[in-house]
Amino acid sequence: MSTPVIEAPGRTPAPRKKVGGGLLDPAQLVRSLPAALVKLNPVHMWRNPVMLIVEIGAVFSTALAVADPSFFAWAIVVWLWLTVIFANLAEAVAEGRGKAQAATLRAAKRDTTARRLTDRRDPDRWDDVGASELRQGDFVVVEAGEIIPGDGDVVEGIASVDESAITGESAPVIRESGGDRSAVTGGTKVLSDRIIVQITQKPGESFIDRMIALVEGANRQKTPNEIALNILLAALTIIFLVATVTMQPLAIYSKADNPGIPDSLALTGDGVTGIVLVSLLVCLIPTTIGALLSAIGIAGMDRLVQRNVLAMSGRAVEAAGDVSTLLLDKTGTITLGNRQASEFVPAPGVSADELATAAQLASLADETPEGRSIVVYAKQAYGLREREAGELAHAEWVQFTAQTRMSGVNVDSRQVRKGAATAVMKWVRENGGHPTDEVGAIVDAISGSGGTPLVVGQVVDGKARVLGVIHLKDVVKQGMRERFDEMRRMGIRTVMITGDNPLTARAIADEAGVDDFLAEATPEDKLALIKREQEGGRLVAMTGDGTNDAPALAQADVGVAMNTGTSAAKEAGNMVDLDSNPTKLIEIVEIGKQLLITRGALTTFSIANDIAKYFAIIPAMFAAVYPGLDALNIMRLTSPQSAILAAVIFNAIVIVALIPLALRGVRYRPSSASKLLSRNLYLYGLGGIVVPFVGIKIIDLLIQFLPGMS
């Protein structure tokens, strides 16, 4: 079972370091330029076949322009090179955003000296070694003010640790031996006390090392969908390559068939000129998505990093988008974590205010969250002023014990008790009172609804009676029902995992609006549930932090380990949430989906763009021999040269224009697949058809004044 996240009451979660992060700073483009130029190396371009074709075309056109220079030829050459550079720029900018984060992490990783115990049983004898020399299984001692030299588990002691180097969260966390809060991360700082840590990492494979590699995208592997998309793009590129090359004999024939027509810049007796042919090819092949594809992938990972989630692979992020079952721990994720008073039910003949006053009185000295919640509820619902325990002069506080199972107060001749139903009723009877059957009925009703009943009784002047019942219940976090409704619309089934009995579990499940629940769950049950879902073809996501969560985390398709958890859990999952916020699973799913949608939308946009480019370039090439084809020049572009150049410029500029979208991701609102598709088709399909017509026309209007354009 997982343990609840320890949060100080009333503490709000740390604000995100960077929100959104979609805004693109123009300075960032300039800063990334050198990196973009380095990427022109064909060895690098090899990874991106679409842009490699553009680069080859650019080289070829440059040679042609050198051999037969003209303003038109050089203008095309410049824009072809810009197309390649813009594509590299997109990737460089995406990578650049991770670099800053990597630098911070590197600072935390500076080589520290470790005090390695020579003998595990003797905590006072050590030799000083460099942190990089530590091996798995070594024991080190770390004291207040020192940096923990490597990832490991606390085997002795307890300490507060500042983990801001990796989480960005300045509040210190407690790390102690045993239990689920034993994991420490190399590079974090011990603030108090002294702990002995057993190193669990291999040299050079620390959590921080992996984080640095991840945020830099150093050894980024293509994800399955990315590979599939690349294949489709390669196929389209081949088709357009064939369509362009095979056009040449037809063009030569057509030109020869119309002997009176003079040669033009686009068409001569040798067919379409090389530069125009390359321009057509570059405009047709899916350069937009080809240029942005890797930036989209890097940015997707980066969006997770900005939310303090580290995905160990892009594959995991993609799987998050496909998740169809979400396992959520009840405590901390769905409910606030503590039971709270939600209702006072008075016994017959007792007024509600009387019960509220007694309940408040009995709870004033009760520092448990439940006790606090009774005082708070009495104030909120009945307007009872919050009294301090010290205000009552003669009060004698009765503490809760496992034997009495009740707590309360004796003031003068009045005794008030609240506690477990049987205990308080017994106490009332012992003092001569006779609890009515109605009280029993109230208690049963509350238990039946999944709540916890606390009976309040009092003895005044020797007269004992039951005043009523306090209804304690698990409070579902605000907005959870809406979240789960959203999930359902996205086709995701939510399953609540809890150690509660089925009755309580059902009540909370109903209130929170989850689709299903697993009550009295053991780690084995959880694992079995995951396997069952997976057999039905569903992908499962879960969060976990304890060592006994590890098998389930490993089995789940998306296993998010809490950073507060054990090393075993972090090792087993494929993501780590540095904020240790289990609700984040929902955000992770959305980011996964957004990543895929962005790829699909830009692919559609890219292909849809081709229509307008044909309408620009085909008449430009052939209207001279077949004047009728000028009817295809529906944009009424100034001249063949300006039409071709405008198409090439548009093709290049659209890459830069879409970099922010590629980095930010397409806007995603949870809704059904059908609605999402309609919206994206409308925007990127229809938009992809219309935008280039407008764009090319505008560019044509601007460049018509350049030399050689008329």
Next chain:
Amino acid sequence: MSPTLAGILFIGSLVLALALTHRPLGDYMYRVYTGTKHNAVERVIYRAIGVRPDAEQKWSVYARGVLAFSLVSVLFLYGLQRLQDKLFLSLGMAPVTDHVAWNTAISFVTNTNWQAYSGESTMGHLAQMAGLAVQNFVSASVGMAVAVALVRGFARNRTENLGNFWVDLVRGTLRVLLPIAFVGAIVLVAGGLVQNFAEPHTVTTLTGGQQAITGGPVASQEVIKELGTNGGGFYNANAAHPFENATRWTDWFEIFLILLIPFSMPRTFGRMVGQVRQGYAIVAVMATLALAGVALTNVFELSGGATVPQAVGAAMEGKEVRFGVSNSATFAAATTLTSTGAVNSFHDSYTPLGGMMTMFNMMLGEVAPGGVGAGLYGMLVLAVITVFVAGLMVGRTPEYLGKKIGAREIKLASMYFLVTPVLVLIGTALAMGSAEQRASMLNGGPHGLSEVLYAFTSASNNNGSAFGGLTVNTPWYDTALGLCMASGRFLPIIFVLALAGSLARQAPVPESAGTLPTHRPQFVGMVVGVTIVLVALTFLPALALGPLAEGIH
């Protein structure tokens, strides 16, 4: 009744007839291909060819069956033509020349029925019946078998088994094609087609000349030529010949036969995957594209946008008076939309844009509704590609009918749709790049280019109709077009079967609200859009220099 109204009624009655028949026939084919019993005739056949009919095959074995059967068929057909003078019922015809025999053998085995020969003056009755007509049946049945195997890939889970090719082949032939052909032939004979073994009649014409009129088993071959979307005519004039297509009624019936099975296959598909609505979506895509193709061909022909038709009042050149403009255009659209390639008029004589439509119909990849079987598997591949792009846009790994479309699936689908455009464009470019091959063109200018483009489009898409004009019975064209036909048929089949194998292996993904619905008009519209955009983008440069250059003024 105005010609336009008559044309609309003609098309409308066809739509109605197909709407009524696609369901029972689709259901019947579902039972044929999923049944477990073998009848006595079939058992005899299985024993004779040494097949265990209940043994399932994985995709590679299934593909090997298709290829082996086709290879044997090609060799047999080649031999039959080359040796026809040594055999009976040859009507005294000489052996067919080697390049024509190879071209014809490939042509009929690939369900193309491109005819580089003139039927009545080249082939004897034996070659027509035992060779060509038999292939009309079995090549159609092969197409249906491959389609059914692909559908099984969607319908089955966690298995390597795609069924048994030999069983599918035999059942398709004996249970589907033969009975319909039998009934259809009688209807055609009743409609005025000839069916005899008579020697040619020699008659004296009005001008006093002598003309030999060849009869033969025409109706029986005509029916399967249309039903199996083959298209190879008994006569050179194909369905324009009165013995092949006597009246408007036989014309209507032949178009109905052409469209019958292709439009019923989606129903079979829907039944087999257990979601009839998925079949309706596929048939809706086919019908949308087909209606648009028929309508545009009619519009261009009826408006007669060319010099001569304007002068004489209608685009009647190359069309039979007994059919008229609209019915000829409808036949032309149906035959090019289905990889049939039978013609009742000469596409070469169409208005430039009408002629372009016949090409465009083929360039769609013969999917609307396409050849028997081939149309369905082609359309399903397009659906897979559409699902991939659309699926990404809903934020999930794309899936179709519960099967994930991953790298392997998209690779096979991409290779499928690469084949025909590459064959068409490279073939056309090679021919147009050579003065020697250009000499085969009847016309110069863009129209000559259209003739060549049409030939390669027709062969690569296994349509088989000819634009006319181009002299194709030269060794170069026979070889090149033969290669296009063979590659255009068998490479896609291999990719489709590999795709089927890859799909059948998968465990199904359960449907949820996050799954892209593939039965709604939205998806239908997307598949239509993807099909048209892919074709337009691929072929626009070539079309611009051919029919568009000729047709736009």
